[in-house]
Amino acid sequence: MDITLLRAFLEVADAGAFSRAARRIGIAQPSLSLQIQRLEQQLGTTLFERHGRGVALTDVGKGLYPRARRIVDDVRAAEEAVRREVAEGFGSITVGAIPTIAPYVLPAALERLQHRHPGARVVLREDYSAVLVDLLREGAIDVAIAALPYDFGTLPQDVLGSEMLLVAVPALHPAARAGKITVAQLQDAPTVTLDPVHCLGEQVAGFCDARQVNPSVVCRSAQLTTVFEMVGAGMGLSIVPQMAAAKHNTSRCAVVPLADMALERDIIALWPRDRAPSKVAMTFVDCVRQVVNGAS
Structure with a gap:
């Protein structure tokens, strides 16, 4: 049952006349009459008795009125609740x-x-x-x-926003003392990498290919935590996100920028x-x- 038709039914019942109800809700009387006809067709019965001065509810209409009122009020309450929750960030x-x-x-x-x-x-x-x-x-x-x-x-x-990609090195690596590392130093260096299924792993692989850097992969991991632990254990170097480096700060490894260029994501x-x-x-x-x- 269309809620719009129920609202039209209630307006006509409350006003006692189609013309008065149409003025209240701001639509043309023929449109309102058509809505009531559609509702009566859906229910297969007459809801209003027409007389010279307006309309009155039939017995069926009187039975429908309180049910229609509850439905319309419930829908209105639900609409208001949703609008309020949206406005308040629920x-x-x-x-x-x-x-x-x-x-x-x-x-x-x-x-x-x-x-x-x-x-x-x-x-x-x-x-x-x-x-x-x-x-x-x-x-x-x-x-x-x-x-x-x-x-x-x-x-x-x-x-x-953007984030720098840095190079994690073991604490005793020369780059740790220098505070930076060159792309040339990555060539043939033992490397701990993320699996290429990570977009970061794919980006690092693309960076190496573009600069013809061929690191020697000694560990391929699914987790950045493992990457930092393996670098700290001295297994090799790794290109890592700056935010992850700040989170996994440890005395066993250092994080340095590339000296030749800025690498970001x-x-x-x-x-x-x-x-x-x-x-x-x-x-x-x-x-x-x-x-x-x-x-x-």
Whole structure:
């Protein structure tokens, strides 16, 4: 049963005349009459008795009135509740994030979100870029936090900030004392890398290929924590994100910049193509942007 038709029915019943009801709700009387006819056709019965001065409810109409009133009032209350929750930042979002960003950005971003919208609920899915793309296309997540360069196809994206990529070296490595390392020093060096399934691993591999650097991979890991531990154990060098380096600070390894060039990655928010982001999702992404850019 169409809620619009029930509202029209209640307006006519309360006004006692089609013309008066039409003026109250601001529509043409023929349109209102048509709505009542459609409702009567749906129910297979007459709801109003027409007389010279207006209309009166039939017995069936009198029985429908309190039921229609409850339905319309419930719908109105639901609409008002939703609008209020949206305005106050209530609601839930499902967020995807890649593993090389999630542990370093999301905790602080979630704290900021809870401060701005205490009623917001976040469900988190940590996964690789390729999986997050599929989840966005399927509508399984509301937003994904990922990094460039990676081919995300035609998904809408917002760049939230950039992050330096540094080189983690064992504490006794000459680069640790020098406070920097050259691209030439990476040539043939034993290297601890992330698996290329990570977009960061793919980016580092592309960087090495472009500069004809051929490191000797001695460890390929799925986790940055393992990468730092293996570098600290003296297994080799690794190109790592600056945020991860700050988190995994240890006396067993040092983190230095490339002397020849600056290597960076852009951190982005990815959105589904077929729906507009909610207020909570947009606020969450703004919180991520603040964390990435070091806002206090």
